[in-house]
Amino acid sequence: MAKELAKNYAPERFEDRIYAAWMEKGCFHAEIDRSKKPYTIVIPPPNITGQLHMGHALDETLQDILIRWKRMSGYCTLWLPGTDHAAIATEAKIVAAMREEGLTKEGIGREAFMERAWAWKKTYGGRIVEQLKKLGSSCDWQRERFTLDEGCSRAVKDVFVRYYEKGLIYRGERIINWCPQCLTSLSDAEVNYEEQAGHFWHLRYQIKDSDEYIELATTRPETLLGDTAVAVHPEDKRYQHLIGATVILPIVHREIPVVADEYVEMDFGTGVVKITPAHDPNDFEVGRRHKLEIINVMTEDARITDDHPKYAGMDRYEARKAIVADLEAEGALVRIEEHTHNVGTCYRCGTTVEPRVSTQWFVKMQPLAGPAIEAVKQGKTKFVPERFDKIYYHWLENIRDWCISRQIWWGHQIPAFYCDDCGEMVVTREDTAVCPKCGKPMRQDPDTLDTWFSSALWPFSTLGFPDQTEELDYFYPTNTLVTGYDIIFFWVIRMMFSALENTGQVPFDTVLIHGLVRDAQGRKMSKSLGNGIDPLEVIRQYGADALRFMLATGNAPGNDMRYIDAKVKAARNFANKLWNASRFILMNLPDDFRFEGLPEQLAMEDKWLISRFNRLTKEVDDNLNAFELGVACTKLYDFIWDVFCDWYIELTKPRIQAGGESKATAQAVLVWAMQGILKLLHPFMPFITEEIWQVLTADGSMIMLQPYPVYDAKLNFAQEEADLEKIIAAVRAVRNTRTELNVPPSVKAKLYIETAEEALFAGAAPFFEKLASASSVEVGAKFDMPDAVGAVTDAARIFIPMEQLVDKEKELARLAKEQEKVQKDIDFLSRKLNNAGFLAKAPEALVQAEKEKLAKAQEKMDKIQQTIRSFS
């Protein structure tokens, strides 16, 4: 025990060193061990473009707590890490970097672009991984994967081909969400709707060969160029006579029909809708029903096409202005209303999405959604908290086909090949294809897959799928998936149906959902607001353990939390408390100390502590099993600070000063308890517990590989617990009384303790001297001390003779107040115990406990009354 801990808790001095030691010893690596039960978590792969933010920090912390706890509990634990290629986000970054050099994608070509992209991945892709390590994440880095690596790519290709062969994937012309900035299609999940202030332009179209006009309202007048009909509700009396008529489209002066369609709401606007099948999803559907022409008026970057020379090249918003002006000039503009409406925006760049008709690949969702719903209904996968299953069902029940093709290069290229000669298409796992009809080499589809297509396979593609590997057999299905509620749609749902379809099993048994980490004012942390807190900065300042503990404490599953500096500080202070408690233990140990288990002869306070610790192990384990990590943190905090430091350590001081056999016992119990505490706390605060463990044990062992403490019925000491609680209550009563009378701790006084349990209190004399400023203690069955101050508990009357301080009036008033309080207790308890319903229906144990409480209150009342009488 030669080594000492540094004087102050300074996490920066050991966190990196300890992480390196874990890595060097291979503590995180999981080898298949059939003698153990597996426990597997796959990391939600962070984007290679990303920097660690508070959301990751929370996510990783929760996973690491679970993994470390299970590892210590004897499971063969695998936490499989990796990163996501983040198709659109990464491509955008690379394109932007190229623009700085005056280069474009098209300019350098696909191959050169991919080379750059991989180089970029090499440079920046590891950044986030290094940041995860700072948090203490015990991932099996030997198994680190990347969604675009060879294995994952093979799984993607395999699944694509399989889906295609089963008819679950098809290619077709549809209206999809298009981002004019990213220049690619987006899935429904990738569009965010934002409320925007806009206008409602009321226009009038002339009926052909008539003086009559029909009035309609639109939020997007520029799409008028592509109008191919005007629609009214079939039952709308106002417009019955116009159904089938022809109207003249202003500006363009094209003739278009008036159609009847139930999609039109009679009460909204004028009950007339202009139909632009090429630029609105609803209009597209109307157009299909009425076989309307689709006239695309915009380029892929949302400018007007050359078909309309007057507006050609103008972007959507310029064209809108110009067209409104022309409408006005033509007398077609009736009026303009203010109007707020929801506008779809790209989840990556925020640009307003442009609905666009194009040929894309889709996954047919109906057949896949059913089994995914069923699996959760049958409880094969459970959400924690449960309420998120409603969101899950709702989304799956209303799901539309998933657009999976993207017009970008960074990603898994679609394994479909076309013959430019005869138009033949082949979908294959091979890298090249020859036309089966004309024997010519085929051209691969230039598009790539939605980045979520590959993440959807993550729980099994990372374990070797499509091969039936040992890993897949042993570690799959995985156990817990930890993620934020914001990506249930993107990811959780897609993993569910992909796993069920491809592996026949659910991908995980539990989905632990957490909320967002918001700023101190409750706002979402965002780049644009600049209110993000950098976890690495917090780690530099307070240590990773403090950040982890803060994130895990008081954070209930599924609920958002705020990042508040004071909370991290509190966690850091807690670490400091633990640090100093360890220092206290170490500085009192002899150099040749060797811990050899708990001694035979234990003092009352030792048994009290052991018993309480034993119960704590059960509670923490129960909480962890129920995913109540925050509750477990609170219990650990309270036990370590209040029970262990404020009481037990203080209670050992008299023995440590006295020396001898009783000192040796105290030392052993201190070491035993500290080791237990460290183990129990390790999943939450891995660094500090490891550092202290190594100094304390000095045997080269690692705490992260120790068994997690478990409840042991032999360590249950109810009698000693109850006895010591009496002493504690008496110490508190004395302290309380002294404080109320403003007696400083330096003024010592003799205590006369009147009690029926003389032996118990006599034995506790040193505690009163140490903890209650007693100069000495006398214990007896009866004292008569009218000139003293009295502290009363249910087990004892304690007199403190302090002539100069005794003010009879004040003293009586104080006792009267105390009496009132106890009387309230008695009233409450008697009322309860006189209630026939309570006696009849409440559990027996509770009734018994209430009776005991009443008896204690009555004991205390007697003693107060006696004291009042003797003082009067």
Added chain:
RNA sequence: GGAAGCUUAGCUCAGCUGGGAGAGCGUCUGCCCUACAAGCAGAGGGUCAUAGGUUCGAGCCCUAUAGCUUCCACCA
């Protein structure tokens, strides 16, 4: 339009299957007692949003109402 969550001490939040309201920070009082002032000892502070209901018993369960937040849908 549909759904979910939240409303508890001045602030930020816990409160597990219903059994006399908790923590951290802040406030007030007294303490450098050789582990820790990043600390110790004490104190004050709450009709648990409102109104009903179920129950022997409700912060917790049920119903309605109000306010805040979020998600989904997307009526041009």
